[in-house]
Amino acid sequence: MPPDTAHTYRAAVIGAGPGGIITAVRLRQAGIEDFVVLERAGGVGGTWRRNRYLGLACDIASHFYSFSFAPKPDWSRPFAGQAEILAYLEDVVSTFDLRRHLCLDTSVEAARWDHEAALWHLTTDTGETVTAQAVVASPGMFGELRYPDIEGRDRFAGTSFHAGDWPADHSLAGERVAVIGSAASAVQLLPEVAKVAGRVHLFQRSPNWVLPKEDKPFAVEQLEQFRRSPDSVAALREELFHRYADDPPFTKPEENAERERLGAACIAVVEDPDVRARLTPKDPWGCHRPLFSNDYYPTFNQPHVELVTDPIIAITPSGVRTVDGTERVVDTIIYATGYETTKFASVIDFVGRDGVHLRDAWADGAQAHMGITTSGFPNLLMLYGPNTNAGSIMYMIECQVDYILRTLHHMERDHLAWIDVRPDVMAAYNAQLQSDIENVQAWQGGCSTYYRVPSGRIVTQWPHSMARYRSLTDNPRPLDDYETHAHAHR
Numbered sequence: 081m082p083p084d085t086a087h088t089y090r091a092a093v094i095g096a097g098p099g100g101i102i103t104a105v106r107l108r109q110a111g112i113e114d115f116v117v118l119e120r121a122g123g124v125g126g127t128w129r130r131n132r133y134l135g136l137a138c139d140i141a142s143h144f145y146s147f148s149f150a151p152k153p154d155w156s157r158p159f160a161g162q163a164e165i166l167a168y169l170e171d172v173v174s175t176f177d178l179r180r181h182l183c184l185d186t187s188v189e190a191a192r193w194d195h196e197a198a199l200w201h202l203t204t205d206t207g208e209t210v211t212a213q214a215v216v217a218s219p220g221m222f223g224e225l226r227y228p229d230i231e232g233r234d235r236f237a238g239t240s241f242h243a244g245d246w247p248a249d250h251s252l253a254g255e256r257v258a259v260i261g262s263a264a265s266a267v268q269l270l271p272e273v274a275k276v277a278g279r280v281h282l283f284q285r286s287p288n289w290v291l292p293k294e295d296k297p298f299a300v301e302q303l304e305q306f307r308r309s310p311d312s313v314a315a316l317r318e319e320l321f322h323r324y325a326d327d328p329p330f331t332k333p334e335e336n337a338e339r340e341r342l343g344a345a346c347i348a349v350v351e352d353p354d355v356r357a358r359l360t361p362k363d364p365w366g367c368h369r370p371l372f373s374n375d376y377y378p379t380f381n382q383p384h385v386e387l388v389t390d391p392i393i394a395i396t397p398s399g400v401r402t403v404d405g406t407e408r409v410v411d412t413i414i415y416a417t418g419y420e421t422t423k424f425a426s427v428i429d430f431v432g433r434d435g436v437h438l439r440d441a442w443a444d445g446a447q448a449h450m451g452i453t454t455s456g457f458p459n460l461l462m463l464y465g466p467n468t469n470a471g472s473i474m475y476m477i478e479c480q481v482d483y484i485l486r487t488l489h490h491m492e493r494d495h496l497a498w499i500d501v502r503p504d505v506m507a508a509y510n511a512q513l514q515s516d517i518e519n520v521q522a523w524q525g526g527c528s529t530y531y532r533v534p535s536g537r538i539v540t541q542w543p544h545s546m547a548r549y550r551s552l553t554d555n556p557r558p559l560d561d562y563e564t565h566a567h568a569h570r
Contacts, residue, residue, distance in 0.1 A: 090114035092212035097126015099218030099463035120187035134272035136162040144320035153306035190429040198497035218463040224420040240413040261416030271375035325546035330366035330522035366522030432457035458498040470542035
């Protein structure tokens with residue numbers, strides 16, 4: 081359904097991934113029906129629709145990586161795969177009757193704040209303009225692909241693609257395959273690629289700790305208990321909450337050391353001592369994103385799988401050349417090189433008060449108040465914004481949406497046309513936040529991660545527990561932190 085360009089919506093939600101879905105459910109539960117959800121893809125699900133590489137699964141247990149208002153008793157295994165998660169999200173959209181609010185195949189390219197009218201004007205890829213009093217931006221962190229800066233990448237004569245843009249019609253059966261990258265996506269896809277490819281070269285820049293995960297499929301009896309007893313599902317979710325949400329990240333030295341011992345034990349299954357040494361990280365646990373797989377390290381025992389640690393100097397028409405002069409001839413190159421994770425809402429050209437572009441306001445790194453609002457951009461409310469990456473993002477987003485709904489209620493109650501977080505409030509919040517980040521020693525190890533921007537600031541991670549974030553966003557008087565302006569006609 082196309083958006084109604086002649087109508088001014090109470091809210092426009094950008095993105096129909098988990099954040100957009102949660103927002104739509106909560107708006108309807110609050111009795112607000114005057115909203116639209118604008119999604120660039122042809123269906124819902126966000127990152128779980130866009131990404132479909134072999135082996136893709138969640139690293140957070142499914143009974144916690146799900147919505148509190150929509151428990152799923154029949155997850156097939158503790159850590160669900162992409163197809164099962166996407167089916168769950170689609171089912172939630174149907175169950176809560178959200179499709180009437182969806183505008184699919186509608187990409188928001190720009191948004192401009194009209195201060196006199198107190199309205200946002202959103203421009204879509206078709207040139208249409210959607211007008212709304214408030215915008216909830218939920219573009220996600222994993223929407224823009226990152227490619228490595230390697231000479232000759234455009235000259236390769238074979239097939240090449242990014243793991244985040246996996247072609248549905250390309251078979252790797254019997255092929256010679258280069259996988260460039262060794263972080264989250266590579267750890268998941270390598271074992272699956274190795275099952276079908278004739279030869280696999282994994283190009284690693286730096287090794288990561290990869291720990292096992294308890295992912296044995298649920299027994300029939302366990303699934304039947306979950307179906308019969310909602311209390312057992314709730315109890316499991318509560319247990320998982322305390323596992324993931326109670327403690328700040330990487331603050332217990334003894335636990336960090338135990339993770340490294342466990343990681344070393346996993347690496348020990350690699351039979352070749354040279355390969356084993358090159359797979360062993362020098363950085364502490366937590367310096368890079370934590371990774372989990374039961375199959376990654378054993379894959380290197382297969383004779384057709386090679387670990388390459390010599391730096392790549394060029395992509396040639398026929399393969400990949402490393403600094404030692406070796407050229408590995410391949411049929412397909414897979415770039416498992418991650419995403420542009422530090423842009424957040426600035427992937428859209430938001431223009432706020434006084435004509436300031438969000439990307440310019442964030443030139444030294446994205447920052448916001450609680451990751452939700454940023455000064456100079458009235459009535460712009462963000463999900464999965466700066467410094468909110470922690471544990472189950474489903475839980476963090478629910479905290480944010482509850483805060484947003486409370487804010488919208490206060491605006492309605494007080495007849496406010498717009499709110500804008502005060503610069504002093506945002507500055508004080510972020511100064512304390514960066515100070516707290518400096519106290520997480522694992523993040524100060526000099527790792528090259530997606531957490532940092534060139535200015536040196538970490539802009540993705542939340543340095544405290546998820547429980548603390550819930551307490552912070554439960555503020556019963558959210559508008560105390562804002563400049564506000566009443567409707568002129570009130």
